[in-house]
Amino acid sequence: MLNRQTKIIVGLIATALMSVFIIGLAHSISTGFAGFWGGLPFWVISITVLMMAVYNFWEECFNKKD
Numbered sequence: 001m002l003n004r005q006t007k008i009i010v011g012l013i014a015t016a017l018m019s020v021f022i023i024g025l026a027h028s029i030s031t032g033f034a035g036f037w038g039g040l041p042f043w044v045i046s047i048t049v050l051m052m053a054v055y056n057f058w059e060e061c062f063n064k065k066d
Contacts, residue, residue: 004061007060007061008061011057011060011061012057015053015054015057018050018053019050019053021066022046022049022050023046023050025042026039026043027048028040028043028053033041
């Protein structure tokens with residue numbers, strides 16, 4: 001088991017890397033051939049997934065009683 005400080009650091013790094021990847025992918029889809037309206041559904045899905053990832057990070061690192 002990881003201690004609390006390690007969970008926070010690893011979770012923050014992983015969530016940040018995933019966020020950068022997903023936002024970059026959504027940006028490239030929206031500015032490329034698909035255009036804004038073609039990329040909009042992917043943006044909606046991306047924002048939803050990122051909110052779930054941040055919520056999971058929060059639950060695991062701050063609200064979970066050890």
